[in-house]
Amino acid sequence: MTKLPAEAYAILEGRHSDPFHYLGLHNEGDQKVVRAFLPEASNVEAIGEHGETAPLKRIHESGLFAGSLPNGSTRYQLRARFGENVVELDDPYRFPPVLSDFDLHLLGEGTHMRIYDKLGAHPMTLEGVDGIAFVVLAPNAKGVSVVGDFNYWNRRRHPMRVRGIGYWELFIPHAKAGDHYKFDIIEPNGQHLPLKSDPFAFAAEVRPKTASIVFDEMKLPRPRPAPSDINALGAPVSIYEVHLGSWRRQGSNEWLTYRELAERLPAYVKDLGFTHVEFMPVSEHPFDGSWGYQPTGMFAPTSRFGSPEDFAALIDAFHREGIAVWLDWVPGHFPDDPHGLGHFDGTALYEHANPLQGRHLDWGTLIYNYGRTEVVNFLVSNALFWLDRYAIDGLRVDAVASMLYLDYSRPAGEWIPNRHGGRENLEAIGFLRRFNTELFGHFPEATTAAEESTAWPQVSRPVEHGGLGFGYKWNMGWMHDTLKYIGKDPIHRKFHHGDILFGLHYAFSENFILPLSHDEVVHGKRSILGRMPGDDWQRFANLRAYYSFMFGHPGKKLMFMGCEFGQEREWDHDHSLDWHLLEQPKHAGIQNLVRDLNHLYRSVPALHEMDCSQAGFEWVITHDSGGNVFAWIRKGLDAHARCLVVVNFSPNVYYDYRVRVPFAGRWKEVFNSDSAHYGGSNVGNIGGVHTREGAIPELNLTVPPLAAIFLVPED
Incomplete structure (x- = not known):
């Protein structure tokens, strides 16, 4: 064999950073020399552009061949013998660069x-x-x-x-x-x-x-768009959160495919009146038990349920029904599976090299290095990808608090302060602002929502005003306080009256979503129904009252699948929801209630037009801790668009309960969670009530037990 230059051995060993410099076609003197590396080939010849051939000599036993191109040719193919097979192929090393x-x-x-x-x-x-x-x-x-x-x-x-x-x-x-x-x-x-x-x-x-x-x-067929302005602050936003692998299963506990889901899920969500659906992460992930929150393929919808075309068909099916689709997006961390991003080129490319910055202690995952230009470009473009390719309408960003704080869930001395000595992750803040700026700049009809569990200021305020730029923020404080309250026996609720009142002190500091998410029905927390105290009747009445309170409260709504019919057990990602419960009237009643609450929320402007504005809310009754009663007025943009919400978290019926209202005349009872249609006792105001005589308009109401009533002024 001829003595080879050093770069030939770099080719043979797979460590040449520019194999085009040696392989392919090269002018050497007055000859055009072709070199090809074809391991396992026994002989190779070059085929000129007019069909003429010239053998290439094996210059190394590993499969390196070289020879002159037939005279006059500027393009060529290769013909190689592999065992008994002879194949003609184009040499990759004769083509121009891919990137400009x-x-x-x-x-x-x-x-x-x-x-x-x-x-x-x-x-x-x-x-x-x-x-x-x-x-x-x-x-x-x-x-x-x-x-x-x-x-x-x-x-x-x-x-x-x-x-x-x-x-x-x-x-x-x-x-x-x-x-x-x-x-x-x-x-x-x-x-x-x-x-x-x-x-x-x-x-x-x-x-x-x-x-x-x-x-x-x-x-890839791009799905049709969702209705315009469906994400607007003044629009009704009621979100059904779904884990695609466990919403409904079939046969021997098998997943529904994207196509099968497209036939069932959008129609179900529409029937119940939700305006939006939010998928728990669909990016490819190796471990079912992570629920998608440890992704390895950020640009690939998981193949568990079908192909990218199938996923696009599911989005299109939702948009056909007028329902917007949000994705749960995870730019905070990724798993360290050897085939994934971790240690990708032999160094900490996507993650931080220092484990005090680069590893989550709680989850055993790796943290993106937001100070690296290529990483930020990767993540921001990934966010835009889902909106561009699949017409996704919004991204809910997971675990934002873990991104914002360098000491998140870390003991003292096991984190690295920022350049000012503080705990704020300045690079992550910059990334989130960049992400929101680019997303809203490219897709102004879309939106973003932050799962941010602390009091970080201005999460949903514009970047130019010092905010992080999100469209919405999950109201985790509201969720914790109100679930704590509703879990108490009614006789003890008077001591926790402030848990309901406190949320209104900050309810308009952000554009809030009220979340009853998957996180609240796992890990021993019990289902939402499972948290309700009392006998069976009281448990369901409490649940009806709580859901009604949620829909009357300022803020957009989010409900995890199964909550809408009162799932008894905790959610299990390996099994279907307990659809058989709907055979029982008490569970069917909860589903009827949620359907009617969604219809009410969408049809009464006062319940959604000023969801995120202090001007859209006015307390009426805050002091009745002994009676466990709260009342407030919701306001729409029109001066006459008003809705009175009265919630009784006690098992007592209150007759002639006096409530101030802004207008004299008849107020129509448009919703009563104690209706027999939902499993209640049918105590109420027989369709409506007139204001009392007097200078200040007041209503004498019958307030049903463990229930909420909604009244609007009649025209």
């Missing part, structure tokens, strides 16, 4: 907002040849190769070249959509890492398999 110089410029400064159009695996045609362009970020790698179905998972076949600040790329002719693939990465010390899935893959294998799958995103 402008792409590299935008990627370098972190302003490529459609990075998903460039990184990952993309079907394309180069010089008349169909294939797949692969691009991956691995700035500290010594070498990167693509392995997959197209090269029999041989890591030596397709080494990539590096460009810019560490973007490895290669166009592989005749690779196609549907091919499985991963990246073989050599870390700085020369060792091969476990094969890595593509961070930008649009599809993946069903767990426990972890290969990425080439998907032709140009074939």
Whole structure:
């Protein structure tokens, strides 16, 4: 064998950062020399553009071949023998670069907002040849190769070249959509890492398999849009939170597919009157028990329930019914599975290197390094991806508090202060502001919601005014206080009257969503119904009163699946909801109540138009701690748009209960949670009541036990 240059051995060992410099077509003197690396090939010849052939000599036993191109040719193919098979193939190392110089410029400064159009695996045609362009970020790698179905998972076949600040790329002719693939990465010390899935893959294998799958995103049908202004502050926003894998199962405890869900779930959500649905995370994830909150494939809807086209069909089905779709989005952390983002190029690329910054103690996961330009670009573009490709209407951002505080759930001395010596994660704050600015800038009809459990100021206020820029914030304080109150026996509630009143002191400091989420029905907390005290009748009456209180309270609404019919047991992600309970009138009554509350919330402007404004609320009764009664007025934009809400959290009936109202005349009782239709005792005001004679309009009401009534002025 001829003595080879050093870079030939770099090719053979898979550590050449620019294999195009050696492989492919090169002018050497007056000859055009072709070099090809085809392990397992016994002989290779070059085919000129006019069909003429020339043999290539094996110059290394590992499969390195070289020879002159037939005279006059500027393009070529290769013909290679593998055992008994002879195949003609296009040489990947004769094609031009995939990324343009402008792409590299935008990627370098972190302003490529459609990075998903460039990184990952993309079907394309180069010089008349169909294939797949692969691009991956691995700035500290010594070498990167693509392995997959197209090269029999041989890591030596397709080494990539590096460009810019560490973007490895290669166009592989005749690779196609549907091919499985991963990246073989050599870390700085020369060792091969476990094969890595593509961070930008649009599809993946069903767990426990972890290969990425080439998907032709140009074939993805974009769902129709949701109704305009559906996310507006003045719109009714009532959200049904769903875990797709356990909403309903079939057969031998099998998941419904995206297509099967599309046939059932949107119609159910519409029937119950919800305006929005929120999916718990759908990004690909390896462990069912994480519920999607430990994703490894941020750009791929989980393959558990079908293909990307199937997921798009589910979104379209919701939009066809006029229902907006939000996704639970997880930019706070990721798991350390060896095929994922952790230690991606042999270094802490996506995460912090220091475990005091880079690892969550509670969850055993890795924390993104928000101070790194490429990481912020990755996450922001991922947020835009879901809205761009799938017409998603909003993103609920998980665990924002864990991102904002450097000492989140950390003992003293086990966290690193910021440059000012404080506990605030300045880089995460910058990322969240950038995320919201870009999202609302590109998709002004969309929105975002923060699960932020502390008193961090201005979460849902504009970035230009010093806020984080979210559209909404989950009101975790309201949820904790009110569930604590409703869990008390009514005889003790008078000592906890302030738990109901306190929330109104800050109710308009943010654009709040009132969440009864999945987190409140797991880990020994019991179901919402399971928290209710008393005998069976009182438990259901308490639940009806609590839900009615929620829908009368300022703020948008969110209810986890199963809560709408009074699920008895805690939620279990491995099993369907207990739909058989609807055969019992008391559970069917809860479902009827939620359906009517949603209709009331949507149809009465006073209950939603000023949800997030102090001007839309006025207390009427706050002092009746002994009677466990609260009353307030909700206001709409029109001067006559008013709704009186009276809630009785005691089991007593109150007759001739005097309540002040803003207008004289007849007030119509438009809702009563004690109706027999819901399982109640049918105590009420027989459709309405007139104000008493006097200078100040007042109503003498019959207030039913453990119930809420809503009254509006008649025209």
